[in-house]
Amino acid sequence: xxxxxxxxxxxxxxxxxxxxxxxxxxxxxxxxxxxxxxxxxxxxxxxxxxxxxxxxxxxxxxxxxxxxxxxxxxxxxxxxxxxxxxxxxxxxxxxxxxxxxxxxxxxxxxxxxxxxxxxxxxxxxxxxxxxxxxxxxxxxxxxxxxxxxxxxxxxxxxxxxxxxxxxxxxxxxxxxxxxxxxxxxxxxx
Amino acid sequence: xxxxxxxxxxxxxxxxxxxxxxxxxxxxxxxxxxxxxxxxxxxxxxxxxxxxxxxxxxxxxxxxxxxxxxxxxxxxxxxxxxxxxxxxxxxxxxxxxxxxxxxxxxxxxxxxxxxxxxxxxxxx
Numbered sequence: 490x491x492x493x494x495x496x497x498x499x500x501x502x503x504x505x506x507x508x509x510x511x512x513x514x515x516x517x518x519x520x521x522x523x524x525x526x527x528x529x530x531x532x533x534x535x536x537x538x539x540x541x542x543x544x545x546x547x548x549x550x551x552x553x554x555x556x557x558x559x560x561x562x563x564x565x566x567x568x569x570x571x572x573x574x575x576x577x578x579x580x581x582x583x584x585x586x587x588x589x590x591x592x593x594x595x596x597x598x599x600x601x602x603x604x605x606x607x608x609x610x611x612x613x614x615x616x617x618x619x620x621x622x623x624x625x626x627x628x629x630x631x632x633x634x635x636x637x638x639x640x641x642x643x644x645x646x647x648x649x650x651x652x653x654x655x656x657x658x659x660x661x662x663x664x665x666x667x668x669x670x671x672x673x674x675x676x677x678x
Numbered sequence: 679x680x681x682x683x684x685x686x687x688x689x690x691x692x693x694x695x696x697x698x699x700x701x702x703x704x705x706x707x708x709x710x711x712x713x714x715x716x717x718x719x720x721x722x723x724x725x726x727x728x729x730x731x732x733x734x735x736x737x738x739x740x741x742x743x744x745x746x747x748x749x750x751x752x753x754x755x756x757x758x759x760x761x762x763x764x765x766x767x768x769x770x771x772x773x774x775x776x777x778x779x780x781x782x783x784x785x786x787x788x789x790x791x792x793x794x795x796x797x798x799x800x801x802x
Contacts, residue, residue: 517694521701528705532712539716543723550730557737558798561775584777584799591779591797 544606551592556644556666559585573640608651615645631665641667733780733796740771740800759784772800
């Protein structure tokens with residue numbers, strides 16, 4: 490049985506030696522790249538989070554605007570009895586759908602054309618018209634928990650959401666809008 | 679009597695300096711790109727808010743009046759928007775309950791196109 494003597498090259502690791510300097514240089518480079526990558530990832534996450542927040546705000550605005558667009562009261566009835574009433578529900582719903590399509594940039598089949606957040610078909614889950622008479626003390630509550638005090642519309646939509654790392658879920662958004670008649674001071678005089 | 683001072687440059691110091699400079703350069707590029715994106719998003723948000731404000735004005739007026747149009751264009755220019763177009767916007771009075779639309783197209787920073795589309799019904 491023969492034994493071989495393994496010879497190791499002795500390295501000079503004294504402070505200030507060439508190897509020591511090369512090692513510290515490469516450590517600085519690796520640490521630097523790591524820090525830059527870490528900051529890059531943090532900034533990307535923050536930017537994406539902000540975009541999601543903005544999209545969320547945009548969706549809420551679009552839903553409120555569409556609800557308001559469909560809140561068309563019966564003017565004749567208002568002229569006669571000063572009651573704010575939405576009579577034509579079908580017309581109101583059709584107007585709401587058209588407004589949602591325009592405000593969220595959807596195609597005819599309610600698919601989003603160029604959204605960062607919506608990834609599929611938008612569905613109108615609820616569309617409720619509340620006709621409340623002035624001075625009524627009825628305790629009516631909308632599905633989002635808000636008390637309905639005036640004639641208004643509650644609308645709710647759902648849509649698939651695409652998140653980071655292929656994450657996909659269905660989101661719901663609901664909004665209550667109401668119609669209040671504003672009487673000009675000139676009219677009162 | 680004269681003392682000659684010899685400054686010996688240590689091997690590796692220049693390498694470390696270059697490494698630090700490269701990292702700092704990368705960080706600067708990263709931060710510039712980030713701030714550029716943030717500024718763009720902020721401008722887009724402000725344009726969105728502007729569009730929302732003017733569709734509400736249009737709801738009460740029934741259309742985008744000449745005065746409102748001038749004000750809107752002025753406010754968009756203040757946000758550095760270029761090549762602004764209002765094609766497709768309701769510019770003639772619509773009756774109660776009739777659809778009204780506000781469409782704003784333009785460019786931010788000469789490169790990035792934006793498009794705002796708001797729809798509602800006239801209520802005046």
